[in-house]
Ligand code: HEC
């Protein structure tokens with residue numbers, strides 16, 4: 001039963017990860033993470049809630065995402081793990097990920113071929129970007145807003161803008177679902193769909209920002225509205241100002 005439900009690629013990491021890497025990871029973990037996640041990653045409950053959740057079965061991908069984006073180690077329990085400068089080198093992150101993966105099967109760190117669309121023709125790539133844009137609108141924009149410019153979440157949390165996320169971290173976010181973000185299993189969003197979404201997000205970065213106030217890429221309706229209210233509004237204001245300061249209005253003032 002368990003084998004049927006655990007992700008197919010989980011065994012790859014557990015089988016391959018060499019003992020020494022796991023051992024190194026365990027040592028780093030005891031120093032930097034066990035205070036909140038427990039001596040064996042089982043999680044720690046304090047009197048006033050949880051310091052850190054159990055990491056059994058979260059998989060290497062989750063560690064690579066959390067440590068790679070600087071979210072972990074968290075400085076203090078509370079609200080939302082902030083994105084900050086990475087505290088560990090790539091090798092150390094790999095060791096930590098190998099250790100946590102050894103606790104229980106979970107999603108593995110994706111291979112580069114899974115999150116890039118290399119090998120597609122120019123036309124196929126363009127199609128994938130369009131498809132990815134549609135998938136993004138249906139699956140992600142509710143929280144991350146149009147073009148992934150970010151949005152507010154309940155309880156003072158935020159779904160961050162995705163402009164600075166790397167391709168690998170976007171993939172990992174989808175397979176591990178940090179915080180209130182849902183996990184997008186392959187049955188919901190196949191690997192090619194995930195790669196298309198990533199290609200779409202990358203394409204929004206390539207699109208030049210034409211400068212000025214870009215309004216989160218909301219589209220022509222809001223931009224038109226903005227032009228009417230602020231643009232025409234200020235022209236009308238300016239016309240009034242000219243009229244009030246013209247020679248004729250001065251003469252009227254002095255003769256009155
Ligand atoms: C100050 C306490 C604290 C420390 C130290 C800490 N964590 Fe966490 N960690 C948390 C909390 C709280 C969460 C859940 C909240 C969140 O996801 O923002 C979490 C979540 C995680 C997750 C996501 C689990 C999931 O369900 O996908 C991973 C992976 C993780 N931590 C790894 C680490 C590693 C590795 C370290 C050490 C380098 C570390 N943490 C240090 C408190 C901590």
Ligand code: HEC
Nearest residue numbers: 069139140143153158159160165169170173178179180181
């Ligand atoms: C229910 C709301 C919700 C949906 C739907 C959602 N996300 Fe998220 N996402 C979040 C939240 C909240 C965070 C911040 C988690 C954290 O900081 O620990 C986040 C974080 C991320 C991050 C990490 C950003 C960073 O700066 O490290 C990426 C990448 C991401 N989401 C991509 C996606 C993609 C792609 C989709 C659609 C397939 C999606 N999300 C759908 C709520 C959501």
